[in-house]
Amino acid sequence: MRPLFRLTGPRLAQRDRGSMAVEFVIAGPALVVLLLLVSAGGQWLDLTGDVSAAARDSVRAASFARQYNEASTAAQAAAQADLNGICIGNLPRAPVSLYQGGVGVGDGDFANAQDVEVTVSCRASLKIFGVIGFPVSKTFTDTAAAPLDPFVDRG
Numbered sequence: 379m380r381p382l383f384r385l386t387g388p389r390l391a392q393r394d395r396g397s398m399a400v401e402f403v404i405a406g407p408a409l410v411v412l413l414l415l416v417s418a419g420g421q422w423l424d425l426t427g428d429v430s431a432a433a434r435d436s437v438r439a440a441s442f443a444r445q446y447n448e449a450s451t452a453a454q455a456a457a458q459a460d461l462n463g464i465c466i467g468n469l470p471r472a473p474v475s476l477y478q479g480g481v482g483v484g485d486g487d488f489a490n491a492q493d494v495e496v497t498v499s500c501r502a503s504l505k506i507f508g509v510i511g512f513p514v515s516k517t518f519t520d521t522a523a524a525p526l527d528p529f530v531d532r533g
Contacts, residue, residue: 417506418514425464425502425518432460433498433522436472440496441524444532446488450474453496465500466515472498477523489532495523 436453443449450473457472476483476491483491499519507514526532 414506418504421504421506422516425500425504425516426520428461428464429470429498429500429502429518430520430522432457432470432472432500433496433520435460436498437494437496437522437524440474440494441526444530446474446476446485449488449494450485457496457498457500461498461500464502466503467501470498470500472496491526491532492528493523493525495521497521 436456439452439456440449443452453472453474454469457470461470473496474485475495475497476485476488477493477495478487478491497519498521499517501515501517504514504516
């Protein structure tokens with residue numbers, strides 16, 4: 379008995395001719411896009427960590443201050459030191475907020491405030507997309523809070 383079709387032989391070889399090229403044309407760009415996304419994810423996590431660290435350092439610097447202007451200047455300086463060369467365009471922003479009993483108070487109540495909060499914002503570039511011609515940037519933001527020392531004279 380003779381089989382209806384053969385799985386080997388010259389016919390199969392002719393039918394598969396060029397299939398590797400087609401597979402490469404389809405799989406090659408998909409792998410490149412996958413590698414770009416993995417790299418962008420790594421950059422995203424790195425930038426998130428950098429902004430988070432800057433927020434922690436900024437609130438710590440602000441918590442040692444004796445006056446609101448000093449706290450604001452110290453927070454901004456700490457953010458700039460941590461994010462030097464990372465933010466594009468303007469410098470990182472690090473506004474200081476004051477709280478007493480969980481309620482926000484104005485900068486004039488620095489002597490009575492119990493907590494200080496700093497929100498650091500930085501517009502950064504995801505450089506990996508710049509390699510293929512897409513300049514992608516994102517604003518990364520993080521907030522940190524710390525108690526003010528009640529035994530320091532801030533009056």
